[in-house]
Amino acid sequence: xxxxxxxxxxxxxxxxxxxxxxxxxxxxxxxxxxxxxxxxxxxxxxxxxxxxxxxxxxxxxxxxxxxxxxxxxxxxxxxxxxxxxxxxxxxxxxxxxxxxxxxxxxxxxxxxxxxxxxxxxxxxxxxxxxxxxxxxxxxxxxxxxxxxxxxxxxxxxxxxxxxxxxxxxxxxxxxxxxxxxxxxxxxxxxxxxxxxxxxxxxxxxxxxxxxxxxxxxxxxxxxxxxxxxxxxxxxxxxxxxxxxxxxxxxxxxxxxxxxxxxxxxxxxxxxxxxxxxxxxxxxxxxxxxxxxxxxxxxxxxxxxxxxxxx
Amino acid sequence: xxxxxxxxxxxxxxxxxxxxxxxxxxxxxxxxxxxxxxxxxxxxxxxxxxxxxxxxxxxxxxxxxxxxxxxxxxxxxxxxxxxxxxxxxxxxxxxxxxxxxxxxxxxxxxxxxxxxxxxxxxxxxxxxxxxxxxxxxxxxxxxxxxxxxxxxxxxxxxxxxxxxxxxxxxxxxxxxxxxxxxxxxxxxxxxxxxxxxxxxxxxxxxxxxxxxxxxxxxxxxxxxxxxxxxxxxxxxxxxxxxxxxxxxxxxxxxxxxxx
Numbered sequence: 113x114x115x116x117x118x119x120x121x122x123x124x125x126x127x128x129x130x131x132x133x134x135x136x137x138x139x140x141x142x143x144x145x146x147x148x149x150x151x152x153x154x155x156x157x158x159x160x161x162x163x164x165x166x167x168x169x170x171x172x173x174x175x176x177x178x179x180x181x182x183x184x185x186x187x188x189x190x191x192x193x194x195x196x197x198x199x200x201x202x203x204x205x206x207x208x209x210x211x212x213x214x215x216x217x218x219x220x221x222x223x224x225x226x227x228x229x230x231x232x233x234x235x236x237x238x239x240x241x242x243x244x245x246x247x248x249x250x251x252x253x254x255x256x257x258x259x260x261x262x263x264x265x266x267x268x269x270x271x272x273x274x275x276x277x278x279x280x281x282x283x284x285x286x287x288x289x290x291x292x293x294x295x296x297x298x299x300x301x302x303x304x305x306x307x308x309x310x311x312x313x314x315x316x317x318x319x320x321x322x323x324x325x326x327x328x329x330x331x332x333x334x335x336x337x338x339x340x341x342x343x344x345x346x347x348x349x350x351x352x353x354x355x356x357x358x359x360x361x362x363x364x365x366x367x368x369x370x371x372x373x374x375x376x377x378x379x380x381x382x383x384x385x386x387x388x389x390x391x392x393x394x395x396x397x398x399x400x401x402x403x404x405x406x407x408x409x410x411x412x413x414x415x416x417x418x419x420x421x422x
Numbered sequence: 423x424x425x426x427x428x429x430x431x432x433x434x435x436x437x438x439x440x441x442x443x444x445x446x447x448x449x450x451x452x453x454x455x456x457x458x459x460x461x462x463x464x465x466x467x468x469x470x471x472x473x474x475x476x477x478x479x480x481x482x483x484x485x486x487x488x489x490x491x492x493x494x495x496x497x498x499x500x501x502x503x504x505x506x507x508x509x510x511x512x513x514x515x516x517x518x519x520x521x522x523x524x525x526x527x528x529x530x531x532x533x534x535x536x537x538x539x540x541x542x543x544x545x546x547x548x549x550x551x552x553x554x555x556x557x558x559x560x561x562x563x564x565x566x567x568x569x570x571x572x573x574x575x576x577x578x579x580x581x582x583x584x585x586x587x588x589x590x591x592x593x594x595x596x597x598x599x600x601x602x603x604x605x606x607x608x609x610x611x612x613x614x615x616x617x618x619x620x621x622x623x624x625x626x627x628x629x630x631x632x633x634x635x636x637x638x639x640x641x642x643x644x645x646x647x648x649x650x651x652x653x654x655x656x657x658x659x660x661x662x663x664x665x666x667x668x669x670x671x672x673x674x675x676x677x678x679x680x681x
Contacts, residue, residue, distance in 0.1 A: 156512075159516045160515075160516060160680075161512055161515055161516055161679070161680060162680050162681070163680045163681060181518060184516055184517060184518045185518045187516065188516075189512065189513060189516040191509040191512060191513070192509070193507075193508050193509045194508070194509075195508060195509050195510045195513045197436060197510075199439060199440045199443050199444060200436065200439060204439070208432060208435075208436060209517075211428070211429075211432045212429060212432055212433075212514070212517055212519040212523075213517060213518060213519070214425055214428075214518065214519070240443075
């Protein structure tokens, strides 16, 4: 999947303003960003649902504009809302999509049975989707995207509104299909979701790529791991700062001193023994790896939307 | 081309399964016209005048058929806007299925559904004293005119459904109801005040209803206006005009979803 300089305008606003993306086959790319950053717009363009105003994009080796029908045969889209039909049974839902993807009736039924099995829905196959739990519906929705074994899957906020257990179930399914070789473009507002699933993360802000890399690369951009020491009284702060080195940051309000470290365990040992030698009794010593939340805050200058809401 | 047929059938089948599995909706849809027939026919009936004379129940039934058909636009509108809102339309569009299939399926399902409503209403009418007097063939022609109007309204419904959210679609009844009353459905336009009479006479629904009355051999046919004199012609033309306007508009709107 490849995008170069994508531009898309809604009225006078550029929803995408020179967006670039390259996702190698068989990997998961997490598209991260606040509401209005252009994540969904990018997905809709790549899934041939929106026309672009500039740039070009290729999905599964086909141009999304000139070869849209060829792209559509290779991709599946799983949007924010469930497209599961409540009145139909689980199996009927899958057979319907199979038929719309132009399988014969028998092929569609065989495929539906396979998918129900794979997604752990065989027991509920003949129940109406109305009776499914949130997680089961989501799995059925995902299953319906896999009718044609797409080479590219677009997942637009797949776990928005699901409880943690159901999110875990969805993540497991996504990992399974990736293991089978599907390329996935995932948009999400949940940083831990991108951390869990993505090989590569692209952080979007105002229609462009603000940063990209593996989750670890992005985190190390923030200076990697930090050691944090909390003391009982303010007098000890300078002593601790001295031990931690010249780039130590002191936060007198919380009695906290922190500094970047290269080697986690060695640093921990060195600091503990140095503090003991100077007679400082620390309240708490911890190694902290920056979270994607930190990355996000550092890159875009504001918190992820999910954080603001919560 | 082959897929256009298969795809439309699959989309239509989805809707028809809905009707079968959720009979409550079918009953709700049928209850209104049936109750109306009873209220207007048996309760108000004796106080109603048919312009030019004749039995009110015989006058009423073609009007009820017309109102049922016109209300159909509300259900098309609702279904289309719900599919668009829930992302089903997007999934259809991102799939290799025939795009004609989506709308053709909608038309088939809606026409089957409306035919069923007409049938039940007609049976109900026959029980309380309605009849068709000019032969079965003419009666079938009259029903064909109703379905022709319904087909035209499918396109109106698709266009409006792509335009508005489901909440707004729900409110469409507020407009549909008076539109079906400012017509010759329940009362002869001759008995209305001047300006309303013109509206009622030229209401496209009136043309179909008047043409049907003629074909059924029911009373209340005629009137001085050109529209009333040429109801059969207009009953064919009005829907054609709707199709000519709303078919391309719907196609354009559907394409512009990608804008």
